[in-house]
Amino acid sequence: MSWPPSSPCPEVLSAPTPITLAAAIPDGASLALAPDYSGCSLVTIRELIRRRARGLRLIGLPQLGLQADLLIGAGCVATIETAAICLGEAGIAPAFERARRAGEVQIIESTCPAIHAGLTAAEKGISHLPLAGVIGSDLVDLRPDWRIADDPFATGQLLLVPAIRPDILLCHAALADNAGNLWIGVRRELMLAAHASRRTLATVEEVVDHDLLADDVWAAGTIPALYVDGIAEAPNGAAPVGLRGRYPSDRARLHAYAEAARTAEGFNRFLNAWLGDG
Amino acid sequence: MSWPPSSPCPEVLSAPTPITLAAAIPDGASLALAPDYSGCSLVTIRELIRRRARGLRLIGLPQLGLQADLLIGAGCVATIETAAICLGEAGIAPAFERARRAGEVQIIESTCPAIHAGLTAAEKGISHLPLAGVIGSDLVDLRPDWRIADDPFATGQLLLVPAIRPDILLCHAALADNAGNLWIGVRRELMLAAHASRRTLATVEEVVDHDLLADDVWAAGTIPALYVDGIAEAPNGAAPVGLRGRYPSDRARLHAYAEAARTAEGFNRFLNAWLGDG
Amino acid sequence: MAEQGRRLVMIAAIARRLAGLRHVAVGAASPIPAAASLLARALSDDSVTVSILGSAHHSSFTDGGRELFDCAAQGRLDAFFLSGAQIDATGAVNLLGLGDPMAPTRRFLGNFGAPYLASLVPNVILCRTDHGPETLVEKVDFVTAPGREGRRLVTDRCVFVVEEGRFRLETRHPGETLESLRAATGFNFEAKPDAGITEAPDNTMLSLLRGPVAQAMHEVYPAFAAELERG
């Protein structure tokens, strides 16, 4: 072992914007994304589409929504691993459905607790986590990478789920501070994903001047800068989906998207209008 | 299966006090206790000693401190499972040391991450958790309940640590609300232990009128009432150890204890003075 | 029976099953289970804890997405609700798709947490508002979660319960006959010997539904809440 070793942590991006965040997500990266209710950086998704990202491997936390559907429709996605994909009350994800029928996206079917378990294994630096339940579902047959083993401490069998180590977590949150600490409140799946991912990139509604770790009331909901590689201020950065405690989702726009995107032409019209927006 | 099934949750204690909390901890119970820096309900420990609790099986989160030493010196403890036991800067736990030499307390030696792993397994309803590291330590030889297994997903071996399911978590925190939600801030090991334990009993500095779950800033550091079975208001309830963000430990008193408790007589003098205190 | 009347019968039928439980969780896009759970809470004088996923006001989870699943594994979740694009005679549900699961002719939204919760939560209640032969089938194309003895299915027409491995009719909603149910159901079923009519909501229930339940529903299901208030 050489001394000192090269640092295992990637460089923090300096002065990030949604454009530089998107540029830090290479083609082919595995990219963890939150469902529509848990901190989506649509403003960075737009830049990923503008730069014509390709071959992304999306991981739902544990589901996927609008972010995934837009990326899939724009041709940025190779695979998705998720417990579900939908647009909430707007239903089926239309671009995904079209890509699925055309065989343009590979689906790695999962279930919410298996994704949490895989991320937890990565968080703890172990190869896998045992998971209760699930055995008895046909889902197990769709996952040759999962294993069923005798429980070494009890009668019965356990499902063993391998670690999930995303290259990048991309999310949107309410606040960050100047030191790079990211406040996510009770959206703790983002903290789990940040621990499990090699890099975390985020946009926030606002960067505040006070140290989020200085007061335990704030610190309790904060991902320390240690895990965060780039933060860009982007007010309203989750729109048209909502941000808990800040703004609701734009239901009219989501329904308009769900309607328009039923055809490739409609999707492209919506996309072009959106790309022209900001 | 009968319908509806009997509830798996124990009854919430009504109008608890440190005395009724102590009464709800039966002799022989396994009792999870925090180290001196993470929320100790000394005020309830005093009541446990007053009621002459016996045969307690202590579990350190992941270490033990003054609470354990007092209980051990008072003859309340049968076993301790812990990564360490000490009085912080006041050093060796003297009553423990005397009981150990006399063979009056059984020690289940552990290491911090193994206790976290055991509690995490209980939190997730699985029989065990794989743990990185540790293999190579002689500690493994002291734990016939741990297993070494080939890693099914990688070359090499993994330590498998069985679930730790304490009967009761006893802790002290800054705040609770009238609905029984308990604010622990960044002392997240208490949340893990609450999830893993059958019951959680707590004292708090104050019970507040507002709903701790109503605002995400507070909710982020709150154990929901769902996991909490009894909360008693007990200002200064951690003294003579401190409570983060509220008051420091009483160093003079801790050092006086460490000095006095070197002999059984000195311990008893200290204890009697303390039992007479409040 | 009018649609709103059927809904109220479903809500009452589910709420009655939740009496005496401690903690009931409701997934996304489940207005009827949400209303039934909130009704059960109101009837219990708030001794039932209700966690509505996606709600900021009616969720007591603070440990992220995994907490619901950990909570179930700890034995701290007494009831949960599942739908199923297909539900079969054994009580198995299919949330994934029709045909070959690797390339379904029609894909639904995905398995969500059902493969896990269905085996760990003691009371999983299946719920469908569109009782019909395409949904209620002899055998699902894909087992998202297998059936289980005692599992109930509450539809807009009746209540089924799994006994000896198959659904039996427990009660039929007002206006339904054994014949109308057989015609609308894609699997054969027996009726329990004591099968009767599903009890309609009583006046206490109706007034709670119009009042505190509707109020609590406004955050996540505003349109549904407004209909409850109209009664």
Added chain:
Amino acid sequence: MAEQGRRLVMIAAIARRLAGLRHVAVGAASPIPAAASLLARALSDDSVTVSILGSAHHSSFTDGGRELFDCAAQGRLDAFFLSGAQIDATGAVNLLGLGDPMAPTRRFLGNFGAPYLASLVPNVILCRTDHGPETLVEKVDFVTAPGREGRRLVTDRCVFVVEEGRFRLETRHPGETLESLRAATGFNFEAKPDAGITEAPDNTMLSLLRGPVAQAMHEVYPAFAAELERG
């Protein structure tokens, strides 16, 4: 050399090993490693993150006691410090006790996280302020954590490094000779061919120690901080 002088040499020796790292954590009751880590941070223009366990102001952990260990397993912790009631020629440490581990004649505080961190953190630095033959032994009675190639031991007399499975002398502190070290050490050791004198702290280090490092130490180690300020 006076006690404070030795301490400063130890702090400087450790701080130099931490240059270029990203994240260094310090356990409880470790004032010298804490001062060295804070010095390394000050020298790096704050590019080193320092987590001092037990500190409210110098800890960036927000996920409870497990986070330090998870962080190490993720490869996000570059250095940690261990002491050892016994440390042996192979670099193994004993934190448990003397004699039979099931009934030690003398018991220390316990293994803490050492069995885990020693194998997962790339740079574990051993640190003892009382270099003597009872502490530095040929073979520990109990292996809390085994030794590892390249592991360093910084004492109040010298710096050792494990090479080919055994400690070799890397540098001796001012005032020590090979003979004085052999007399004070319970295991036999070779000196590295280029073994020299441990470099004393330079003026920049001394002024940082008296200033920002002492200030940051006040919360957890007030007495030690006061001594640093006196210089």
